[in-house]
Amino acid sequence: MHVVTDNFGYILGGFLVTVELTVLGYVGALVLGTVLAVFRVGPITPLRVVGTVYVEFFRNIPLLALLILFVFGLPDVGLTFSLFSSAAICLALTGAAYVCESVRSGINAVPVGQAEAARAIGLPFSKVLTVVVLPQALPPLVNVFIGMALGSSLAAAVGVAELTNRTQQLNLQYAEAVATFLVAGAFYVAMAFLGAGGGRWLENRIGRRVGARR
């Protein structure tokens, strides 16, 4: 196990890059995805089309393909992003499609009666969205977070020195694939676990505050 103990700082550094990638990508996905979801449920047809086309494209192209397009395709048309920002942007772009669908299904899952009742007591549209609809759209967003945390490992393939990439580098030197990937796997599990726990906590908190528990 000396491969792990000797290089713990190196592995931890990679984990931090993974966390940064995931958090940046997730925040970007939340913002973009929510806007797109509003487009998709809204009454304006051109915006609905934009939302639908976006989701159908980015949900159906593999993240790895998107990463390679971004990293090796864009420089040919004169746009070069750093490897890290490329990976964060691609994660956000893909994640946004999933966030959009989660938020949309969250909105659709709320019985019409609830929205009508909220309107009947005089809540404006923004309040209907934030206190009635959004809390109920949270659980699927935790899934998206976990998906993105694990998906960030694909950035290893385009040279971002995150957890998986550093694990591969260590393995080159020590030939200890099982030990190193067990450790990397444990980091991913911990991250997904914390993300899920945080999501549950947030859900309870918002739920308690507005009294809109499921």
Added chain:
Amino acid sequence: MTATTRTSTALRRSGPIAAAAVLVSVALTACGGGGSTPAPPGASGKTTSGSSYDAIITGGPKAAASAISASSWAQNVQKQGYIRRGGTDTGPLFSLKDPTTGKVTGFDAGLSQMLAHYITGKTDVANLEKLTITTVDTRETLLQNGSVDTVIATYTITPARAQKVDFAGPYYESGDAIMVKADNNDIKTIDDLKGKNVATESNSTAALALKQKVPDAKVTLFQTDEECVAAVQQGRVDAYVLDQGILISDASTNKAVKVVGQPFTQEPYGIGLPKDQGGAKQFVNDFLQKIYADGSWAKLWKATIGTIVKGDAPKPPTIGSAPGS
């Protein structure tokens, strides 16, 4: 590398959609290694993949019955009728799949097929080996759990690896060289890489060599050879370090890059075998001695690596000369 070259052309000719299609195909190849990379147009014409290649394989030696009965590992392969090899099908010169025929040829592939012919005596070259795609993360494990009989995959012998698996050979000695953009005149030797951005393949030992020789170079690992070449071409990195033979083969079909300097490492490639099992190491070393002696090794070199590297076949390395072999 060829895919990338075609991409830039495609971009100019038919816009982003064609480029997207090409890149997606690159992505899929990069993903599992299971896809087939289009052979470099220049190289595929030169590489012997037809009947003369097959003749070199089937012209190799055949094992004596007594030698096979002395090794339970060889007996297993004989019973199977083919060899289960761990390797790649996207390695130019060493092990590359021809997308039109589906045949895997190259120096590594040829050795594997020659070894299978040596044991089984069969002459149907296409069915002498069953290839399992391996990466640096899976090679030792697949040998240890018996999923493959051997790993022949530009597999550098190192003492750390030799603790997990046995190495026959070395059967080939190579060294890492440097690729830069064609108009770069600043980088000529390994010392010029100090503080520079350097790419290499995540499956190769070049990353280790860089860490030892130029610790302050910023190393970026990409999954495939094509991606590393693209990174050099697009100026994302200053240089790309890998096995000289592979770099020369890349540069031979891509005028935007060039290979500079002489190899600065020694990479002894070995045949990976399960540790201490059925006399496998001794058996394969004997096989290597035989093909060194009868010229089959040199013929195979000429038909594969020799299509790119000029001159006569080098003298094969001495068996057991690398630490760990």
